[in-house]
Structures are given as structure tokens and as C-alpha cells.
Amino acid sequence: MKYPNGKRLNTSQNTMQAKMGSVFSNRGMTLEDDINATNKFYLESNKAIIHKKPTPVQIVKVNYPKRSAAVITEAYFKQASTTDYNGVYRNKYIDFEAKETKNKTLFPLANVHEHQMEHMKSVTDHGGICFLIIRFSMYNETYLLEAENLFYYWREKLSGGKKSIPYSDIAKKGYLIPFHYQARIDYLATIDKLYF
Amino acid sequence: MKYPNGKRLNTSQNTMQAKMGSVFSNRGMTLEDDINATNKFYLESNKAIIHKKPTPVQIVKVNYPKRSAAVITEAYFKQASTTDYNGVYRNKYIDFEAKETKNKTLFPLANVHEHQMEHMKSVTDHGGICFLIIRFSMYNETYLLEAENLFYYWREKLSGGKKSIPYSDIAKKGYLIPFHYQARIDYLATIDKLYF
Numbered sequence: 001m002k003y004p005n006g007k008r009l010n011t012s013q014n015t016m017q018a019k020m021g022s023v024f025s026n027r028g029m030t031l032e033d034d035i036n037a038t039n040k041f042y043l044e045s046n047k048a049i050i051h052k053k054p055t056p057v058q059i060v061k062v063n064y065p066k067r068s069a070a071v072i073t074e075a076y077f078k079q080a081s082t083t084d085y086n087g088v089y090r091n092k093y094i095d096f097e098a099k100e101t102k103n104k105t106l107f108p109l110a111n112v113h114e115h116q117m118e119h120m121k122s123v124t125d126h127g128g129i130c131f132l133i134i135r136f137s138m139y140n141e142t143y144l145l146e147a148e149n150l151f152y153y154w155r156e157k158l159s160g161g162k163k164s165i166p167y168s169d170i171a172k173k174g175y176l177i178p179f180h181y182q183a184r185i186d187y188l189a190t191i192d193k194l195y196f
Numbered sequence: 197m198k199y200p201n202g203k204r205l206n207t208s209q210n211t212m213q214a215k216m217g218s219v220f221s222n223r224g225m226t227l228e229d230d231i232n233a234t235n236k237f238y239l240e241s242n243k244a245i246i247h248k249k250p251t252p253v254q255i256v257k258v259n260y261p262k263r264s265a266a267v268i269t270e271a272y273f274k275q276a277s278t279t280d281y282n283g284v285y286r287n288k289y290i291d292f293e294a295k296e297t298k299n300k301t302l303f304p305l306a307n308v309h310e311h312q313m314e315h316m317k318s319v320t321d322h323g324g325i326c327f328l329i330i331r332f333s334m335y336n337e338t339y340l341l342e343a344e345n346l347f348y349y350w351r352e353k354l355s356g357g358k359k360s361i362p363y364s365d366i367a368k369k370g371y372l373i374p375f376h377y378q379a380r381i382d383y384l385a386t387i388d389k390l391y392f
Binding site: 051053055071074089122 | 278289290319
């Protein structure tokens with residue numbers, strides 16, 4: 001695995017995290033929770049403007065009761081045609097998808113829909129910074145994987161190759177994102193090293 | 197009113213639009229319909245990757261019937277904390293809000309929420325291209341107004357000034373977007389002149 005700064009988490013950091021207990025450690029927090037907290041920190045510290053898009057929902061029926069808010073009484077989840085997160089950082093368009101897997105040996109490509117893959121390809125073509133954040137929850141490891149790597153494995157899959165990315169490849173080609181107290185999943189530190 | 201290219205719609209264009217009838221004219225189409233169609237055209241012609249964000253919904257109850265899709269049976273509309281549209285164009289982050297008004301003399305600032313205003317300010321600070329698309333539906337005129345203008349009137353409002361932008365100011369400081377057959381509201385043509 002590659003850290004952008006070439007270092008592993010040092011022992012004092014690990015100890016500090018352990019001392020913080022359940023509130024500040026990321027045990028039991030989903031990747032989405034961690035990324036939302038990170039984006040909130042970025043926003044409040046005026047580092048970047050990155051938001052999660054709302055869940056796409058097909059609204060079918062809405063009631064408008066008198067003197068109270070409209071209630072949606074029938075709606076369905078729609079498949080997302082883009083990625084979950086986007087925004088602006090250092091004049092650049094940022095776009096990414098976050099995925100968590102319990103698998104210990106591989107990341108299944110079925111986790112990313114074809115529409116999302118096409119979207120990521122287009123974003124890259126138009127000069128956006130595009131990547132995947134993948135958490136292997138059994139190892140509690142979170143990686144940033146540049147979209148180009150994903151395209152490579154997607155092409156392999158389309159030409160009859162395997163339908164997943166081996167964990168070992170992600171650990172080699174991706175960048176481990178260390179867990180921090182404030183910016184829990186400080187992916188922009190990795191982006192700084194890679195693009196600026 | 198300013199056209200970026202200094203020209204008004206010529207007569208043959210107007211006549212052509214009239215001939216196209218109800219399907220292709222924008223009569224009866226909402227601004228949102230027109231912008232969605234424009235973004236679809238941009239996407240398919242690989243000009244830009246700009247999407248409308250899904251409507252933010254607070255989901256309260258979901259049923260999971262056997263052998264069919266999950267049904268959301270109770271949900272509420274949430275106020276948007278960002279703008280409706282964003283994406284990437286010519287390596288730049290693009291972010292805008294679209295508003296339609298039936299008012300003939302002014303655009304009420306109440307149409308833009310404080311959160312959205314703060315978001316637009318932040319986007320501008322971080323190097324994104326940020327603007328408002330305003331349609332005066334009684335005139336069937338659609339303007340692009342750079343976010344900086346909006347901030348000016350917002351500050352005026354906060355310091356006790358008027359709570360709207362006069363139509364005449366929008367016609368002067370904004371850029372009229374001509375109606376086109378394919379890119380119905382071709383706002384990127386204006387962005388090209390202003391930023392590239």
C-alpha cells in the first residue's frame with residue numbers, strides 16, 4: 001500500500017485514536033458517515049465545497065394536508081446515474097463515489113453501475129478529478145483509487161476478464177487514507193499530493 | 197439587455213421556432229424542462245457534464261414487499277442547501293440555480309434561500325463558475341446573471357435595502373440566452389464568452 005507521504009500511521013496516532021473511544025473512532029461508523037463528517041469539516045474550515053447528492057427518488061404520490069407540510073406517500077428509489085459526491089476544490093471539479101465492502105480479497109465491480117462508470121469516464125475527459133473511495137471494512141482500511149484504475153479493470157471485465165479488483169491491487173495502486181480526528185477520511189490530502 | 201455576441205434573435209430564427217410548433221417551442225415548457233433538455237444535449241454531444249441534483253427528500257418509512265421494489269410510504273421535502281445544477285465544463289467547475297418568475301418588474305430575492313446564497317459565495321471563492329438562470333415567463337426571456345450580481349443585491353437587502361432585483365437591472369447586467377432548437381437554453385455559449 002502507498003501512503004502519499006510514504007509513512008504509515010505512527011503508534012502515538014493509533015494510541016490517541018484508541019483513547020478517544022467510540023465517539024471519535026470510526027468503529028461502527030459507515031464510510032458514508034465518515035465522508036459526510038469530512039466534507040462538513042472541509043466546508044466549515046473553508047477548504048473545499050463538496051456535498052453528497054440527495055438519494056434519487058421517483059415521487060409518485062404527494063398529499064397536501066391543510067396547515068402542515070406536504071407528505072410524499074408513494075415513492076421509489078431510482079438508480080443513480082452519476083456518482084454520489086461532487087464539488088470544487090482549488091479551482092478543480094472533484095467527483096467521486098464511495099463504496100464499502102466486507103469482502104477480504106477483492107472489490108466486486110458489480111458495486112459500480114455502468115452509468116456511473118460512463119459518468120466517471122466523461123468527468124475525467126472534461127478535466128475533472130475523479131476517483132473511488134473504497135473501504136475494506138474487515139481490515140478497516142480506506143483507499144483512494146484514481147478512476148483510471150477503475151476503467152482498466154472495467155475494460156478487462158468487458159473483454160471477458162474477472163469481475164472484480166483484487167484487494168492486493170487496490171493496496172498497491174491505491175492510496176491508503178489514514179483516519180484523522182477532524183477530517184476523518186482526509187482524501188484531499190491525497191489529492192493534494194497527486195494533482196497539485 | 198446584453199447578448200454575449202451583441203445580436204438579437206433574428207427574424208428567420210423566430211419564424212423557424214414558430215413553425216416547429218408545440219413540441220419544439222418552449223411555450224408551456226418549464227425552465228427546468230428546458231435546462232434538463234439542454235444538459236442532455238450537452239451530455240450526448242460530449243460538450244459538458246452537468247446534471248440536476250435529485251430533489252432532497254427526508255425518508256421516514258419504507259416498506260419492503262416480497263418480490264417487488266421497496267416503496268417509500270412516508271417522506272418529506274427538505275430545503276436544498278446547495279444549488280440545483282452542477283458539473284464540469286472545459287476543466288472548470290460549473291454551479292448554478294435556475295428560477296422562473298411571473299413577476300414583470302422584479303425578481304424577488306426570497307426565491308433564493310440563504311443557504312444557497314452562502315453556497316454560491318463559497319463556490320465562487322473556490323474558483324468555480326457560478327451563476328443564476330432567471331426566466332421572466334411573462335416575457336419569455338431567460339437571463340444568465342453572474343453570481344457576483346446576486347451577492348451585491350443580497351448585501352443591499354441585508355443592510356435594509358430592497359428585497360428584489362429590478363427587471364431592468366437584470367436586463368442590463370445579465371445576458372439574454374436565446375432559445376435554440378437543440379440546446380434550448382444554451383447557457384454555455386454565454387459562459388464561453390465570459391470565462392474562456
